[in-house]
Every structure is written in structure tokens, then in C-alpha cells.
Amino acid sequence: MDINKLKEIFVEEATEIIEKLDVDIINFEEDPEDKELLNELFRGVHTLKGSANSFGFSRLGEFVHHFEDALDYYRSSDEQITSNIIDVFLESVDIIKEVMEVEIEGNPDLPHQYNQCLEEIKTLLQKKDTQEEKSSPTQSDLDNEGTNNTDEVNIEHLKKELIEDESLFRITLNLDDDVYFRGFDHSKLFKLLTKEGYILESHWDMSNIPDIKKFNPETSYITSIVIYFVSKEDEASIKEIFEYLDDTEYIFEKIYTSTKEAPITIDKADIKFGRREEDKEATAVTPKKGRRKSDIHSYVKIDTNKLDELFDSIGELVIAQNFLAENKDIQIMKNENITKTINILSKTTRLIQNRVMSLRMVPINDTFEKMKRVVRDASKKVNKEISLVVEGAETEIDKTMIDSLSDPLIHIIRNSIDHGIEDNTQDREKARKSPIGQVTLRAYHKGGKIAIEINDDGRGINKDKVLEKAKERGLVAEGAELSDSQIFGLIMQPGFSTADQISDISGRGVGLDVVRTSIEKLKGKVEISSSTGKGSTFTILLPLTLAIIDGMLVKSENDTYIIPTLSVIESFIPQKKIVHTVKDKGEFVDLRGEMIPIVRLNELLESSENRPNIWESTLVCIESENGKFAILIDDLIGRQQVVIKPLGYTLSGIKEFSGSAVMGNGEIALILNVESLWGSKEGKN
């Protein structure tokens, strides 16, 4: 592998680590008792340091080294980590990000805050040195400790177990908690020791094991293990076993060497505790140096392009399978075995498709976690105390969308904090609200879409002000009557801002415009609702995936169309008595007391002017963002998973269609965009 490829891998891994540092620090601030999180941070920084130095990124390595020292101090001390220390940690992560960039670019200049931040870290470390001076043990303390150990175990008793030339060793293991992550285990050391001699006793200090909620099997909580080991080998060869451990992780002491002759009548069966086997040819288990992630996690990183290719291939497989299932020549054969095999193929294809599909889906949690830092920074900057509530973080979303979601979320959150939440606590208290502003991030499924809500409990959007500003800028004609949602939508117009003062974090009128554009690129949309004095909610609606849908195939005027099944509530042939026509309003069906407007698909798509009786046609009831409506079609064909293919240049401008798909018989069917069907009908009316 060439150096550039290695560098690419390093950058990718380092970026992941750095992103996680941010999240871990914020989470630690929320739960300062969670020392494991601090250990996690330390391990991340430790890895980053090693990798940076191995690539010659010495400036990054040096900075990270000091940061690691600071983390090491706090993880091993009981000192409280204040908000100011958290600030230094977060600032350090920012510097690490910037130094990483300059290292990659080969830029000789360091970020201007590099030295200042380094000084801040060193100041933290100075405190550590002072603390250590106060608490460092004296030699007599150490001697006493040794004596206590000796008291704990009857060494005299152990000595009796030895025969001629055997020596008794005491090995104290204080392995770091990341021992498993590094590919080591106490068991490996035990096994290696038994190659060189035999273990008499071991004393395990298990006093720091947490309860199961906090327990992570990949972290070692064992405080220490004292091993009493017997061997005829010399000290140097035994010490080789520990060469992959840090010097601070073990203490090796020779206690005694026996001169007692071995009894001639000793029976091998009586020898206890794994004495060295005669077979010296046995292969030694040699620990490998370095981190062996694969020992612990069974994850494989896959290039997303490869995943997309696999997904396309599965799409073709689905089409081929559908073709086979619908092939008339095969159906005529009426061969039970072939039918059975095709059914199995169909099930397996669906299974593969679902599994491949799930590879693309990731929980939105990581993105939400990153927003904690955004909220913290923004609230500090505008001096407003904000609490962030996260709901539905386990909601899964297509990986290709999640990457494009961070920026819009950041914009909206900053906007909510800067403009949404009241400027001071007095204003909030006057409005009978908690002095702490609340921003809620919520993700959930809604009618075949993913909805991501960003809600604030602030003052709400001032409709009159928005309208006035829009008129000033010529965005709205004088006297125009706009609905609430249309007025709120104006704030997403390019260059629109009602902020009287432009702040560092928002108010330039670019943010929300960028949000709208980014979300539209993902085939999604942003809805805004607001209530004066109560707050505002921005809802980002995104398609579940950009690749496959479960569709209901319908016939209208001999053409096949696909309706996304997640939008379908039910389909039925209505009785004549529940169909109504309202003058100037259109046709409706009374579905269990609810009047649902009817959309004639052939008329909407202008494919014919036929007007069949509604009670002789099929209605497919749809739930859309604009409400429920029923599509009138000629016939239902069936349900099928289809791979979405983009519309060509000619059709791409038709809003009634969201894509196309190749059917089993090779025909092309258009996928209906249910959101535009009702909207477009209204428009026509």
C-alpha cells in the first residue's frame, strides 16, 4: 500500500476520532460521573497521537500529546471538571481539527490560537504537578506498601512449593483499561507465563467493577492482579513476556530461589497448577504489537461507492426476479417445482434486498449528538442558557442523506437559539416560561417519510414583521393575502432576515435559504409552524430512502403507475351513496364520516377525458402532507418493491412524478409523487 493511501486511511480514521471527541466531551459535561467516557476520550486522543506521529505530523502529535496528558490527569484524579475546563477541552478539539488540516495541506502556519490553547492545557497540567507533589508517597510509604503485600500472602508457605533451582517471582499487573482494545488480555499473559513455569496463585483486585448498566466488556476494570509465579528460567527471559506492556503496567520481582533438591519419587500427577509441560516444541502464543481492532469489533469499512454498486446490482436482480415470476411461458408450464423455486427465489431476493437496504440505513443519533456542541457553543455566544432535548435518535435514515443533514440542522438550531429563544430570562419569566430555553430535536417516521423537527420554546416568529419585511423587499405584493405557512415560508427566501442586529451565528439571511436548498436537493422539504409567545417548529421532511420503494401498482387508461405503499391508507370500490359532488369544490367520498376529496388520475395527468362512474371505479385513499385524498384509478394490479430510477431529462420537470421503475415484464412504470397530486389538483381548481 502506498503512503498516500495510508495517509488517506489515517485522515479518515482521525476525522472519525476527532468528531467523536466533540461528542464525548459534551456528553461528559452532562454526566461528569461517567469516568468511562473520560477514558474513552483518552483512548481516542492516545490513538490520534500515535497515528499523527507515525505520519510525521509532529505539530499535531505535539499538541495532542499535551491534551492527552491533561485528559490522563483528570481521568485518574477525583478533581472536578468545571465548565471552564470543558471549554479548554472543546477548544483543544477545535485546534486539533485545524492543525490536522494544516498538516494535511503541508501549510507551515499554525492556527492563530494554537499557542494560546497549548498554554491553557499546560496551565491545567501545572495544577496536576502541584497536586502530585502534595500527594506523592515517600519511600517509607512504598516500603510499608511492600510489607503489606507480603503480609497478605504467606510467602513462606509458597516457598515450600519450590524445588531445586526454581525461583519464586511476584508479578503485579496494573494493566490500563484499554488492554483489550490493544489486543492484550490478562489471560494471554497467564498463558505465556505457563510456557516459562507455573503459576501458584494469583490475587485479583475486583473492587472497581461497575454495575451491569455501566459495564463495558471491552474495558478492563481489574485494578490489579498479583501473580506468584515459579520458574527455572532467568529473569530476563521471563521479562520478555511483558515487553509489549508499558513499564507502568507491571512490576516484576524475584522473591526467592530454592536450593532444595527435587524429591526423586515425585509423581507428575501430583504436580499442581500447570507446571511446564515437557513438550518444549509447543508453539508459544506471541502477542502482536499494536492495536488489533479486529479482535474486538467485527466491523468492516466499505467504500460507499461499492455499496451503491451493490445496491444497483440488487436492483437489477429484483427486476430479473420479477421478470421470471411474471413470465407467461413459465406460468403456462404449471410445474410445481418451478413455481416453488421461483417463490423461494422471490423470498430470497427480497431478503437480500432488505439486508442491503439496511446497510444504507444508519441511526440519526450521531448527527443529533454533534448538535449538542452546536447548542453549547451557540448558547454561550449569545449568553442564553439552553437545554437540548433529543427524541427519536434511534430513527434510521439513508446514509447518503445523513451526510447532508448536519449543515441544515446547524443553521436551524443556531437560528432558533439566536432569534427564537428570548434574549433574557426576565422576558421568559414574564411569559411564564422556565428561565432556561429549550430546543428539542425530534426524529420520527411520518407517512412514509422521515420527519426531523427542531422546536424551540421561544417567542415565535413575528408574522407581521416578516410580512412587512417581505413587502419592503418586494417579495410580496401590497395587498396580497398569504396563509400562515406562506408567511413563515418567506423567511427561507434568499437574503431574507428579520434580525435587527446581525450576530456571529445568524442573522445574515443566508442560513435558512441554504437550509431550504440543501433539503430540496435531498428531495425533501422544510415546513415551519410558529405560535407567538410559544415557540417555533421547523420540520424537515425527507424520503425514507433514495433507492427503493414498496409500491402499489395501479392501472389508469392502460398505463401502469406506482403509488408508494407507505402513503396508501386503503383501497376500495365505493358505494354510490357515499359519493358526493359539491358545487365548485369537486367530488368527495364519505369514508366513515370523513369527507375525502377525489382526484381522477386520468384527468390530472391529462391522459384522457373519460369520466367513469366513481362507484364503478377503484379509489386508493392516500395520506399526504396536504391531508387525505382518494385517487380514482381503473384497477389495482398488485404490490411490489421497485427500484427507483431517475426520470429522464424530459420528464424530470413534471412534479406529479417522482421517478420511474422497470417492471417485471420489462415495461416502465412512473412513480406518482403523492404530495404533488393533491397540491396540483388544488392548483388547477
Next chain:
Amino acid sequence: MTIDGDVLEIELDMELDDVCELKEFVATRLKYIEEIIFVGGDEEFATSSLFSLLFSIKKTKPSIKIPLIDEELFTFKNFGKVYWKT
């Protein structure tokens, strides 16, 4: 790893991955498990994480019986006597 009524039977030679699975398994069913015993050989252990997990389980549910750690001393055929300090 098998569960026989309220007794969970596990092996000493569980690797770290197995311990991770065991933790997930036990965490959600702890109230139904009354005893954890070892089956198979007692020559050696594959990862110390298993012992930590057992102590963690014991800490969470002190009434659970785990003979391997309930006694202060356990003896491995290959690794000698083990004394637990909690």
C-alpha cells in the same frame, strides 16, 4: 451458553466477543437468572473480561449464585489458585 430454567450455563473459554454477547444477553434477563455455572473444562480462561462481567453481575444482583466467584478461592488446572478481592 445455554439457559436451563433460571440457571445460566457458560464456558470458561469464552472469547471477548462472546463476553460482549453474554453481557447483552444477561443485562436484559438478569431478573430471571438465579445462578450462573460453568460447564466444560476448568484448565484456563480465555479473557479476564469474563470475570469482570461476573463481578458486575454480582454487584447488580447480589442474590445471584455464581460459584466461581462466590468463594474467595477458585483453582484452575493450568493457572493455579485464584483469590478474589472485592
